[in-house]
Amino acid sequence: MLITYCNCTSTSYIFFTVHCYMLLISGDPANDLVDIINKNRTSQKLPQLNDSPGLGCMALQYAELCKGNCTSNGVVNCKPPEDDFTEVFGPNCGVELPTFGTITGHIVGCQPKYLEPSPAFSHVLVKDSKALSILRNKSHTEVGVGLVGAHKSSFFWCILFSNGKTNSTFVLEDNGKGIKQKKGCFSGSTSPCSNGQRIPVFLNNVMALVLLHFSLLQHWYPTWFAMM
Numbered sequence: 192m193l194i195t196y197c198n199c200t201s202t203s204y205i206f207f208t209v210h211c212y213m214l215l216i217s218g219d220p221a222n223d224l225v226d227i228i229n230k231n232r233t234s235q236k237l238p239q240l241n242d243s244p245g246l247g248c249m250a251l252q253y254a255e256l257c258k259g260n261c262t263s264n265g266v267v268n269c270k271p272p273e274d275d276f277t278e279v280f281g282p283n284c285g286v287e288l289p290t291f292g293t294i295t296g297h298i299v300g301c302q303p304k305y306l307e308p309s310p311a312f313s314h315v316l317v318k319d320s321k322a323l324s325i326l327r328n329k330s331h332t333e334v335g336v337g338l339v340g341a342h343k344s345s346f347f348w349c350i351l352f353s354n355g356k357t358n359s360t361f362v363l364e365d366n367g368k369g370i371k372q373k374k375g376c377f378s379g380s381t382s383p384c385s386n387g388q389r390i391p392v393f394l395n396n397v398m399a400l401v402l403l404h405f406s407l408l409q410h411w412y413p414t415w416f417a418m419m
Contacts, residue, residue, distance in 0.1 A: 221247060221336040221378040223308035224316075228326060228334055228350070231317075235327055243353065244379030245361025246335025248284035248370060249276060250349040251377040253299070254339045261301035261345035265315065269299075285364040292333075292355030296325040301347045305340055316348055330354050333361070339375030 222242070229239040256279075257269035271279075281291055300315035317323055333353040340346035353360060363370070376384035 219376050219378070219380070219384055220308045220311070221251075221338055221376050221380070221384075224312060224336045224338075224348075224350070225334055225378045227308060227312045228336075232327060237327055237329065238332075240331055240334040240352070241357045242379045243333040243335045243355070243361050244377070245281075245284060245286045245290075245363050246333055246351045246353055247337055247377035247379045248335070248363065249280040249286065249337070249361070250297075250335045250351045251337030251339060251375050252280035252283050253297075253351070254337045254347040254349040255374060257299065257349075258301070258339050258345060258347040261303070261347065263303070265300070265302055267299050267301050267347075281361075285370060287362045287364055290360050290362040292353045292360030294351055295330050295354045296328055296352040298322050298325055298350040299348065301345045303345050305346045311338075311348055316350060325352070326350075328352065333357070335361075335378055337375060337377040 225240075225242045233239060253271060256271055256275070257267065260267065260269035262268060276294060277288070277291060280286075281288065298316050300311070300318075302311070302315050306315060317326055331352040331354060333355050335351045335353075336349070337351075338346065338348045355361060370380075370382070376382070
């Protein structure tokens with residue numbers, strides 16, 4: 192989670208505090224990764240990809256299945272059978288079978304610890320020319336991102352691409368209301384990430400709030416701090 196700093200007047204300090212607090216308690220790293228993916232594509236004059244909740248949920252299923260198969264140097268040692276997409280991942284997410292489209296590519300990565308979206312993108316997911324080629328494939332129209340971690344295990348990221356039509360492929364039954372997300376998070380979802388999977392982020396948020404309140408006290412009581 193990025194922390195935003197600004198030089199604020201006394202009249203705007205309260206609003207700034209509320210804004211910072213909302214930044215700290217909201218956000219989804221899977222959605223942030225989709226934004227990074229699209230910025231990378233548009234920088235190469237490629238069209239943005241539609242953020243598909245169905246693909247995102249299946250990416251999370253992929254990550255959940257493979258999260259324990261990460262070597263000490265961050266190499267993924269897991270490749271689910273293709274049938275798992277239609278027989279396991281899709282049904283677990285409630286993807287309507289008639290809307291199941293074509294998976295045109297996928298990128299996976301793992302790390303012993305959680306990384307924020309930007310370093311995860313550059314150091315874990317798109318760290319070589321092969322992954323960059325998949326990312327910039329012109330046939331992609333949709334993307335979904337999932338990530339998950341576990342206590343005493345690695346964090347695992349998965350990106351799935353498709354050439355389906357927006358809102359007509361990988362459609363979730365009842366708009367995904369039946370999904371009971373217990374671990375990790377996926378892009379396009381209205382459900383918050385599982386706090387248990389993002390302990391490092393939680394600790395960072397607590398520290399950020401402490402620093403923010405300290406800064407506010409400094410602003411409001413400068414004389415008191417000068418005497419310390």
